[in-house]
Amino acid sequence: MGFPAIDRDETSVTGASRASRLLVHNSVDVPGFTDFGIYVYDQNGFMDVICDKLNQRQTAAIDLQAFGFMNAGFRGSALVSATFWEHDVFDPQGNFLRNVVALQGSVHEPGPIFSDLDVRQGLLGGGAEAGFAASPVLPACPPAIGPGQTPGRPVPTPTSMATPGPSRTPGQRPQEDSPDGRSAYLPTLNVDEWGNGSCIATVHLINLGVDPSKAVLVTWGEPGFCPPESAGPLKVECSGLVRPGAAWSFSGPMLPTGSQGGMVFSFTARQLSELGLAEQLGFDDVAADFMCETLFFGVVGDGDDYRRFKAAFDGGTTFAGIPLWKVKGGTLSVTVQRHCAFGPRAQHLDLRASYAAIPGWMPPTGRDASGVFQTVLTGLPGGPASPGGRSVTEISVQNTGLDCAQVDVWLATSVAWSPGKEGPPAGTACQPLRVCRQGLTIAPGEARRISLGDCTVAGETVAVILRGSQPLAAVADVSDGESLATVPGLPLAQRQWAMPLPAVAAGGRRILSLVNPDAGAPLRAELSQRPANASATLRRTVWVCPSGQLLLDLDDARLGLAADQGSLLRVATQDDDGRPTNRGLVAGLSIQTVADAAPAMALSPWGDDDRSLGASVLALPIGQRFAADPLAAAAKVHVANIVRQPGFTDVALYVYDANGLVDHLCERLEATTVHPIDLSRLGFLTPGFSGHLLVSAGHWEHPAGSGSNRIGLQAWATLAEGPDQSPALLEAWSAVTALGPDAYRALEGVAAQGLPPCPGSSAPTPSPGTPPKATDGRKAFLPALRSGD
Secondary structure, eight states: OEEEEEEEEEEOTTSOEEEOEEEEEEOOOSSSEEEEEEEEEETTEEEEEEEEEEETTOEEEEEGGGOTTSOTTEEEEEEEEEEEEEOEEEOTTSOEEEEOBOEEEEEEEEOSSTTOEEEEEOBOOOSGGGSGGGOSSSOOOTTTOOTTOOOOOSOOOOOTTSOOSOOBOOOOOOOSSEEEEEEEEESOSOEEEETTEEEEEEEEEEEOSSSOEEEEEEEEOSOOOOTTSOOOOSEEEEOOOBOTTOEEEEOGGGSOTTOOEEEEEEEEOSBTTTTTOHHHHTSOOBHHHHHHHHHHHHTTTOHHHHHHHHHHHHHTOEETTEEHHHHBOOOEEEEEEEEEEESOGGGOEEEEEEEEOEEEEESOOOBOTTSOEEEEEEEEEOSBSSTTOOBSEEEEEEEOSSSOEEEEEEEEEEEEOOTTOOSOOOGGGOOOOEEEEEEEEEOTTOEEEEEGGGTOOTTOEEEEEEEESSOEEEEEEEEOSSOEEEEEOBSSOBSEEEEEOOOOOTTOEEEEEEEOOOSSSOEEEEEEEOOTTOSSOEEEEEEEOTTOEEEEETTOGGGOOOOOSSOEEEEEEEOTTSOBOSOOBEEEEEEESSTTSOOSEEEOOOOOHHHHTTBOEEEEEESOOOTTOSSOOOEEEEEEEOOOSSOEEEEEEEEEETTEEEEEEEEEEETTEEEEEEGGGOTTSOTTOOEEEEEEEEEEEOBOSTTBBOOBEEEEEEESOSTTSOGGGOEEEEOEEOOTHHHHHHHHHHHHTTOOOOTTSOOOOOOOOOOOOOOBOOSOOOOOOOTTO
């Protein structure tokens, strides 16, 4: 589209400013998103680009007054181009048909008085054949795909190892938005005065990108007032150089005293001159070092500058004279590992837990049907740890938006599964949500800790639904003094969920929590399990109350599932008649070492089969230990192939220590199978090994019709798993799954390292397939204007 005339006038005598506002509308009805760039020109030529993202039927209002490169009195024009889109259309059988794109827009220009209003529709230019994409000088918005081009899907084609034949990229259904693994949210770090001591954290980073990068850790202290009185970030710390595939840890003095929550941002280690930025700045430097210094001296103690930086990082615009989309680094896998002291100081227990940092979504996601941001945490015990004692569960809620967040805390009542409940629950069996806290205010970036014991009684288990005016990240710490588990909040409902069942000691239980986020109707879900060496799949249908939580003891023989360890458990939502549906649920699995005790381990992976297709690269720390550990606890890694279509995936597991690649393993995984790896049995790993693991698919054969070839890997790691290990050391974490554009960046990073291939296969290389030609929206649309806009 073209906007021939856009303006920014001086402030008028009436106090109103005559400044153009661009309204860009995504008129596609198919669920998904479109990335677009607004290329701004003055009379001398191109000036800068503004990048944004729109979901289906969504409108963005871009006020020119918000951008520093447009001075008062500006006169110019703008071009709007879609740069990446995921609006996939499927036939009734689920086969991919096409990927559509259609943008419309207008210029909204208020005058000095309200009645003096001018609205001009954007001029449609067409597709890539219009010539816009041919310009060699226009910068691309992230992901780096030229204007007007349909992007390739982020999945490699299979290698020559299997039967020859064409192999299309996976048919991936669109997700609500796309995560950007170059930033991550850490709702809780060091926690003072919980239990009888402090929770001490270590932040592990793994670079999945193609470029050497550095990470900047921004932390916040005690929560305070909202803007304009907000305190801003407490401290900024910078990592050393992290090469592709390598890792870095923030620990000890690198985590400033008083840091309660934080965020991680990735920047490239290229020189500013390589990026074409040295001339405009007047000097050369490593881009990541320049950004670290800029943030250290610019945003610490300054909430306004932090908000400007965060908006520029998320939107790919300019901060401190630097176009941030040019200096972003590699995709990061971020894990937070903590140990907390409980009990009398003379005999306290050092309990441990880990959680995968919550990725930065661009734009922020997690909205419910009413447009409110929502995050759900499952399976949380209520009440105090002892009469008059601290709360068993405490929740850390972080504001990841740009304005003050108003947050309400709601509790969903739990119902335990029992035989005979095969149909929809009666109305009297379901209870509405009850409020725990309302009107909590959280400043941008800060994290507020909430005690669940104030709203619950001992012995009950609830799900927590956080609703806020800004996007939120949240985790819950659960401890009864004998064990510690960290439960992450999930901002998206899942149509399907899958994970292997970890082992439990005698007397332990595996509790599955299913939450129905829909307040209007009960939800039907099917549990399916294919035990090892079994010819038939075990199935069980369950129902979840509206806005309720269902608890299922997977070790209860009456449920009809197998007790074997290592089989894949899948949960899928259904219509009332049993057909697949787009309705969502939120699921989590907790491990109790003793029946009815607080969880010693919790796993809440994304696990949505539709979103995981294309997850061909994973990363996670393995065997990580604290210096105070008296004994090395063996780690086990579980790698799962969750694709349901018959076939296999060849997987390479690359093991790293602090100095680089140690060795690699090769495995073939059949569809819906899980492969456990006991690291203590690998001869090249010594006791007490500490490092990390990259999991990369090298070849896959899962034909799904219409020439598509599906891929879907997930992985989990457990520390001190087994009957002979102390529950205090039991720990688990999920591999960070690269989705959307992150998947392609991760594949590039693996391919660029020159890693050794598995026998009979070449190393994975990122080679996107050829997508169908995008359609061109021809129908006219003028975004509706609301009164007062």
